[in-house]
Amino acid sequence: MNDTTRTAPTSRRDFLRLAGATTGSPALLAGLNRTAAAQGGEPVIIGCPAPLTGIVAADGIEFRRGLEMAVEEINGMGGILGRPVEAVFVDTESKGDDAVIQAAQRLIDRDGASALITGYNLETGTALHDVAADAGIIAMHANTVVVHDELVKSDPDRFWGTFQYDPPETFYGVGLLDFVKGLEERGEFTRPNNKLAIVTGPGVYSINIANALNEKAAEYGFEVSLFETVNVPISEWGPTLAKLRADPPALIAVTHFYAQDQAQFMNQFMNEPTNSLVYMQYGASLAAFREIAGQNSEGVLYATVIGALQDEIGKAFAEAYKARFGENASPNGGGQTYMAMHAYAVAAALAGGPGAPYEEDQNRLVADRLRHLIYRGPVGTMRIVPETQSAYCYPSQTKDPSLGMPHIFSQIQDAAADGVLVAPPPYNVESFRLPSWMQG
């Protein structure tokens, strides 16, 4: 299978035509490029092991697009200290650790990647760590798993170079309960009963979120009436829906996150909806969800700890992204690798340039800059917790929105458009609307 693709460096003129206003950092990088002595013409290789095919390809394709767009912009500003950036992609086929490790190793050994930058892969969340540590390079991922934090804390001297540029999944559970509490306090939602149904997938990410919800539910006055683990992929939701219809809860939380499976849930749920709020973990943020569920997607709530904001920076990014990749492209997915690539470029420039594989001393300098960088991109602020090398979460870890990546809640109010951000302030742009199926 020929699963490796490359992006060609673009010109400064192309950059100026395509982008510019998407983040404040391009100016910083451009300034560094102007003041520093150019390092020569050897391209900086960025390796991206991403799920470009398979069950989560909808995300993987956006990861590739986001990285491509960032590379174009960076090259438009003169690269990193004069060196053009080249992205190389290897398809991990939505497979597990073995596929991700092989892809990462190939990117280092064959392509000479100075850094690995990706979104998430369907791995345990620790596949990149040893590969990056052995090669002495930077790895940036958005696997959104607490196991990353634990591994980095267990041996910080070995895993100095691996960063999770978003917060771990454990913030989702309490974040959802706080969000619902906020709706109730503002009188926007009155729960018909105290029941909470949790539907999760078999992956660690989904289960950790479900467990966090399960553990905290009682503190918020909820009783967990259903805790269901489904096999994936799943297209026939009949038995789960029968249980929900037999004992309708006030809130249904689907933490299994595949966009197409969630869409089929909504298609079948809407045949006979219950009087319940429906929350879907992450997958509903992708255009594929709305495309498959159509009108049935309207009213669904979703959350992500790393999603495109709808403020000045986020909107400018979304417009440029859609202009570049089409109306159905999802800035939520692409914004992740886009921001990570830009943050890496700034950190590498500040450190005096990227190191090649096995040039550990230079790459440690880049890692040090990343660890202390406060970077504002279209998905919010990336500020790294030094002990875990994950991003701070706003509002769960910091009350200052300028110092943490926001855990955003959105609602699909029009199937033809991206969901609108309904929490937290100051990023919310619309009010929550009671879904049509709950209005009698």
Place this chain on the structure above:
Amino acid sequence: MDIVIQIVVTGTTLGAMYALAAVGLSLIFGTLGMFNMAHGLFMTIGAYAAYAAAGQLGLPLVAAVVAAMAAGAAMGVATHLAMVRFMLRSKAFETNVIVATAGLAILLQDFVLKLFGGYPYPQPVRVEGVVRLFDVAVARQSLVIVAVALVLIGAVAWLLLKTRFGMAIRATAINREAAQLMGVRTNSVYLQVMALAGALAGVAGVMISSLSTLSPSMGGDPLLKAFVICVVAGLGNAWGAGVAAFALGLLEAAIQYYVGVRFGFPVMLLLVIAILIWRPQGLFGTEKVVRL
């Protein structure tokens, strides 16, 4: 009562999807003694052909289903002409053909990927709306899937049991040399069976993707379930595969409701183990005497 109806509806829909996938697979095994690892990709190609016909060319739904059948049949014919016929008389045919068709599946999946990309799309060939069965809302598409499965299984059974073509297939399946001596053109039979199984796979792909999503890897899960069903029914027994598919679909739905969704497939696998211990030839298979 509503719960029972819901389980029956879910189980029947699951069973119909499994049956559509399993019947073609079983037909090929019964005739050629070949486990076609590319059968899942035949389904995928059929599903994408319907998507292209209805979604991109704007053809009516029936024409899109015909396009899926034609694409599946073409894949079956091409596979036979370009690969299988050269291997039929090899010593370890049954093993070799598994490896060869697995390779073909990888190649075809890459082909679909290059042509349509990895992005998941909704299948436009579907019937919208719900009907009420007692007090339960049932998607019209579920009823369509069940109806299509029953019609196709019935048609295959009629073809095998009531026509000269079916007799030739059965004769070839029982003893190829004897069938040849009786004047059956076995090479033509193989080709026709591959075309028929491919056409069935094409329809199966459309029906399965109407309830799941189009993606290049969509055939993998149905192929696995179809294989399990063929083993339970007895490899090569096409109508038995249809019956087993509905029975297992209903069992899976009941287990998913009463025990837990995640236990549905593992229980199916446990059942396969039990059946293979009790009846190694499967529920509807017949014992074979092999002289050493």
